[in-house]
Amino acid sequence: MAERIFLSPPWMTGDEERMVAEAFASRYIAPCGPMVDRFEQVFAQTVGQPCAAAVASGTAALTLLFRDLGMKKGDIVFCSDLTFISSIGPAWHMGVEPVFIDCDRETWTMDPGLLEEALRDAARANRLPKAVVAVDLYGQCCDYDRLEAVCARYAVPLVIDAAEALGARYKERPSGTAGYAAIFSFNGNKIITTSGGGMVVSADAGVVSRARKRSQQSREPVVWYEHEEVGFNYRMSNLLAAVGLGQLRHLPEILERKRKIFDTYREMIPSGSGVSFMPCAAYGEPSRWLTVALLPEADAREAGRPSERVLSAIRTLDAANIESRPLWKPMHLQPVFSGCRCYGGGVGEELFAAGICLPSGAALCREDIERVSASLV
Numbered sequence: 001m002a003e004r005i006f007l008s009p010p011w012m013t014g015d016e017e018r019m020v021a022e023a024f025a026s027r028y029i030a031p032c033g034p035m036v037d038r039f040e041q042v043f044a045q046t047v048g049q050p051c052a053a054a055v056a057s058g059t060a061a062l063t064l065l066f067r068d069l070g071m072k073k074g075d076i077v078f079c080s081d082l083t084f085i086s087s088i089g090p091a092w093h094m095g096v097e098p099v100f101i102d103c104d105r106e107t108w109t110m111d112p113g114l115l116e117e118a119l120r121d122a123a124r125a126n127r128l129p130k131a132v133v134a135v136d137l138y139g140q141c142c143d144y145d146r147l148e149a150v151c152a153r154y155a156v157p158l159v160i161d162a163a164e165a166l167g168a169r170y171k172e173r174p175s176g177t178a179g180y181a182a183i184f185s186f187n188g189n190k191i192i193t194t195s196g197g198g199m200v201v202s203a204d205a206g207v208v209s210r211a212r213k214r215s216q217q218s219r220e221p222v223v224w225y226e227h228e229e230v231g232f233n234y235r236m237s238n239l240l241a242a243v244g245l246g247q248l249r250h251l252p253e254i255l256e257r258k259r260k261i262f263d264t265y266r267e268m269i270p271s272g273s274g275v276s277f278m279p280c281a282a283y284g285e286p287s288r289w290l291t292v293a294l295l296p297e298a299d300a301r302e303a304g305r306p307s308e309r310v311l312s313a314i315r316t317l318d319a320a321n322i323e324s325r326p327l328w329k330p331m332h333l334q335p336v337f338s339g340c341r342c343y344g345g346g347v348g349e350e351l352f353a354a355g356i357c358l359p360s361g362a363a364l365c366r367e368d369i370e371r372v373s374a375s376l377v
């Protein structure tokens with residue numbers, strides 16, 4: 001049996017181990033230390049923001065931002081419908097009512113027209129959301145300019161969930177440089193990994209320093225333990241920051257490989273097969289975190305499930321020892337959010353029914369992609 005091809009395994013270069021050894025040698029085996037500071041600095045430079053706060057996960061990063069925005073029971077938050085549950089999960093835990101906004105067909109990210117409609121309705125009802133959470137899906141930036149303009153009109157803060165989009169570009173700016181703040185994830189399957197971790201970035205240094213403080217139990221800067229509010233234990237550990245520093249050095253190569261993988265799939269899977277790929281928005285360059293394809297649907301769609309064609313492709317790939325997955329299931333179709341409102345929803349449903357995520361790990365070679373393509377069509 002050929003070796004298993006995973007969806008998006010971490011790609012280690014050797015620098016990570018060297019940096020961890022350096023962290024050990026420095027004896028900072030703690031959730032603070034020089035590696036965390038260095039990782040934050042280099043990361044902020046990479047994404048073109050003045051500062052960044054390293055935390056335990058992307059989910060933790062969102063929790064800190066939502067807390068900063070003062071979310072509480074009874075508030076409303078608008079969120080991309082086609083996403084991973086983490087985009088809204090932390091707000092849900094604060095008792096917030098989510099309203100989901102569908103994506104558009106051209107970018108698969110939040111439809112600015114639908115957002116505008118939802119905000120107009122909310123303003124009329126005098127119940128504006130506490131925030132809009134827009135997701136850079138599969139590494140494609142949402143339309144920052146348009147989303148920012150709509151949010152500004154209603155004075156609602158925009159949070160960018162760029163967990164999947166490190167290294168992507170929107171016009172002339174890097175991903176995550178929009179709105180009130182953005183978050184990134186360093187989970188094991190993301191563009192770079194710290195085995196688990198996340199980052200808060202913002203053009204507003206106050207947002208970042210408050211996130212950092214809250215990630216360390218909101219301790220006041222005095223000798224004794226003084227707290228004016230209750231925080232979290234969400235700081236990234238010094239050892240994991242060392243892994244992140246090692247990874248970040250290789251970001252350009254990782255991105256180049258991810259983009260090459262996408263191009264190679266496109267080249268190997270004939271368009272005559274009916275298979276198409278995630279579109280690339282004219283305004284930017286995606287990170288290509290995962291290569292996502294749409295399989296033509298032969299069967300009638302059953303709501304809330306991937307098409308039979310997708311399920312059978314996943315089974316066929318699995319039999320060839322290849323890991324693949326459906327797209328994120330839209331939030332409005334999730335049983336836990338069954339009572340929640342959604343603007344649109346049909347586009348995300350269609351993409352979910354027809355979409356498949358193909359192996360996209362940075363180490364993937366041409367032969368691997370050939371193997372996947374051969375099993376797919």
Ligand SMILES: *Cc1c(COP(=O)(O)O)cnc(C)c1O
Pocket residue numbers: 056057058059060083084086087135161163164184185186187196197198
């Ligand atoms: C991975 C991911 C997150 C959460 O990141 P974690 O580090 O796993 O907590 C949030 N949003 C999106 C869109 C993601 O893909």
